Amino acid sequence: MAVPIVSNPCSLSEIHQVIGGTLHGDGAVALSVLTSLNEATPHALSFVLNDKALKGTPEIRAGALLAHRHIPELPIPHIVVPNPMLALAQVAQRFFVRPYKARGVATEVIRGTDVRIGADPSIWPFVTLGDGVTLGARVTLYPGVFIGAGSSVGDDSLIYPNVVIREGCTIGNRVIVHSGTVIGSDGFGYVQHEGRHHKIPQLGGVTIEDDVELGANVSIDRATLGQTIIRKGTKVDNLVQIAHNVTIGEHAVLVAQVGIAGSTTIGRHVMIGGQAGLADHIQVGDQVMIAARAGVNRNLEPNQIVSGAPVMPHETWMKAQAVIPRLPELRQLVRSLEARVALLETQVAKAGTARTKGASPRKPVRRTTR
Incomplete structure (x- = not known):
């Protein structure tokens, strides 16, 4: 469906009981759909984040609003x-998401030995x-999910189609994994000897703690030894690469196409922008913000914002970016200044030579003693 719709409308008063806040106007208005301001209808609940949103919408037709202030x-x-x-x-979670309903275990499921399945599962075919x-x-396991030997998935977790969770991986409670993600693939570990790359067996596993969400086509490598760890509450966007023996702290956010090399440790509440790359064996402190497309090649102390490649304080990077468009004219200015300095040096040298040639020989001073 294009927009979230419920068959049984709810009243604004019912919503008020769930979210709190201050109700202004008729609480009996019936609402059956969630929309943005631009798409709102008289039966829609919409939201206003700031005054700018109000100015950008010429006519608001919503049945009710969630607002940042009294309007x-x-x-x-x-x-x-x-x-x-x-x-x-x-x-949305309370009124517009369908409640969980167990569908059981499909007959087309392939099981190994000693498989244990908890209460009220929803396991689809294949x-x-x-x-x-x-x-x-x-x-809930959708079609095409593969879970390898000895792995576990916690309560209320949701695994979308074609996810691979390889052997020896631990998935916590309320974890969401989107399609195409691979958890526990071999880490990129080789040793070079006599011109050949010899594979180092990846014997560790992956531990994903509670309330983690992994986007589509995420790759999380198993550890060489020990565990690759994603701590609780962390959210990972699509197409992120997390290498072997990486540890990511609690409630971190990794945006699309981030790449983290092996044995790097990420602190708590860290935010990493899209396409940022982090080198191996470094440590990123708590509450660090790494801008998009940054290249992190060193340890980062907690509580800072960094940008650029190689990474630098965000304010420094902003100043450097402001200079870049002026580089051609600055280059020309430097060339002009160099030419002027060279001309001045030549003129000073010629003037000194002329003074030396035009000066009279100094007469010797006779000293007398009394």
Whole structure:
């Protein structure tokens, strides 16, 4: 469907009971759809993040709003909350997401020996479960999921089609893994000897803690020895590469196409922008923000914002970016200054030579003693 719709409309008062805040206007208005301001209809709940959004929308037709402040100039019922986007997420989860309904285990599932499946599963056809796999309660596995021997998936986790979780991996509770992701592929480990690359067996595993979400086509390598670890609450966007023995701290955010080389440690609440690359064996402190396309080749202390390649403080990088468009004229200016300096030096040298040639010989000074 194009927009989230519910068959049984809810009232604004019911929403107010869930999210709190201050209700202004008629709480009995019936709402059946969530939309943006531009797409809103009289039965829609929409949201206003700031005054700029109000100015950018000539006519608001929503049935009700979640707003950042009281808007007396609008004759539309609204709930004032500190964070409208958070309130929207809570409303969507409570009223517009279909409740979980177990579908059981399809007959086309391939199981190894000693597979344990928790209560109320939803396991679709053409899922493969290796020997000794353990699934928690209310786990959903869509078609094409492969889970290797000895791996486990925690309660309420959701694994979308064509995900591979290889042997010896541990997935926590309430984890979401989107299609095409591979967890536990071999780390890129080789040793060179006499011109050949000899594979180092990757004998470790991957541990993904609770409430992690992995986007589509993410690759997380198993450790050479020990574990590659994604701590609880971390969110990983599409097409991210996490190499062997990497540790990512709690509640980090990794945006699309980030690449992290082996044995690097990322702190808590770190945010890494798209296409940033991190070298191996470095440490990134807590609450660091790394801008998009940055190249991190050294350790980073906590609580800073960095940009550029090689990475530097964000303010320095911004100043450098401001200079780049002027480089051609600055280059010409430097060449002009060099020519002028060379001309001045030549003129000074000629003037000194002329003074030396035109000066009279100095007469000797006779000294007398008394």
